[in-house]
Amino acid sequence: MSSSTSSSEAAGRPGAREANEARWAGFVRGFAVTAATVLLGTLALAWLIDPYGTGNTPLSLREGVRPQGPRTAAASRGRDPAFQAAIFGNSHIQLLSPEQLQAASGIAFVSLIAPASGPKEGLVLIDWFLRHRREPARAVVVGIDDLWCTADPAMPNAKPFPFWLYSRDRADYLVGLLRFDVLEELQRRIVYLLTGRGERARPDGYWDYEPNYIGMGYDRDPGKRAALEQPGPSGGGNASGPWPAVQALEAVMQAAPGTPLILVRPPVYRSLLPVPGSADAAADAGCRGAFAALAARRPLTALIDWRRDRSELHDPNQFFDRSHYRQPIARLVEAEIAAALKAMR
Structure with a gap:
């Protein structure tokens, strides 16, 4: 057994x-x-x-962050005390140079743009910037494109955005840190902090998209050049309101009543200007009127409108596509912004 x-x-x-x-x-x-x-x-x-330089840590760490996308880098840039003013919006305002604006106005600018973003993201970044100023901000410049003309009070965003990173609720921030992409960033952050030799992301946030467009052939490809001449929808499709982005922007700016607000309707190529008498023209006029009314009732506010027929918008050599212009037009827009700021002093 x-x-x-x-x-x-x-x-x-x-x-x-x-x-x-x-x-x-x-x-x-x-x-x-x-x-x-x-x-x-x-x-x-x-x-x-503090992987994205939000300042939420009790430690005193190296300033800035390593090179990364503007959606996360804005957390560090937006609280940098070296800057007195900021540019907000998406790629339609991206080419405005903080250095050029500072040279023209005497005010230190930072670019807090986020490509492919809309009003929901922009408002969060404006709030972040304003609440991290030791002194009142000297200017807020906002690119107002068709996305700001939405009638939807939710102002939905098409691309992912780390809203948790800019939340006023500390619990939201802590929960947001429990993400795989944060884990990936931790090791890069440790190298950046400990070595002291890692490259720092450009502090003023400027991102010149011209090399990218040139690399993709937008300045010479016959098909892309032909597409520039094709009409497209414009105006945002909202002719009668409401315009929740206008109300939300006005509410955010209540925290900075003495800060100049410059609303910029970015340049578009002539083929994207609405046909007079069309539904697009009505929507474009309605949205423009809503922001013009904000500029009229809020002190220290100006509307700079490049979505109207101007000679510069008829030159195809100054555009890559219908809504992305080149450096010479960016300089003209910057000059108008600087002039508007000087007129407010």
Whole structure:
């Protein structure tokens, strides 16, 4: 007779089942404790080393962040005390240069644009910038394109945006740190902080898109040049309101009543200007009127309108596509902004 005991026999012994269940319960408890410890440890590390330079850490860390997308880099740039004014919007206002604006106005600008963003993202970034100023901001420049003409009070955004990063609610921020992309950024942040030699993202946030467009052939490809002449929808499709982005912008700016607000309707190529008498023209006029009314009732506010027939908008050599212009037009827009700011002094 074999002296070994089968598992079935062991399981049949008194108390064997209870012992097995106790072992599994102990394993589960140990696993849960280990997982919770790792999770809390990672969260504490992320909070302390502040991967995007939000200033939410109690530690004194190296200024700035490594090169990264503007959606996250704006957290660090927006709280930089070196800047007195900021540019907000998407790629339709992206080519405006903080350096050029400072040279023309004497005011230190930072670009807090986010490509492919709309009013919802822009308003969050404006709020972030204003609440991190030690002195009142000297100017806020906002690019008002068709997305700002929406009638939807939710102002939906088409591309992902880290709203948690700019939240006033600390709990939202901490929960937001529990993301895989944050884990990826942690190791890069540690290298940036500890070596002191890692490249820093450009502090003023300027991103010249011209090399990108030239690299894709927008200045010479016959098909792309032909597309420039094709009419397209404009105006935002909202002729009678409401315009929730206007109301939301006015509400955000209540925190800075003495700060000049410059509303810029960015340049578009002539093929994108609405045909007079069309539904697009009615929507364009309605949206323009809503922002013009804001400029009229709010002190220190000006509307600069480049969405109207101007000779510069008829030169195809000054555009890559219907809504992305080149440097010479950017200089003209900057000059008008500087002139508007000087007139407010």
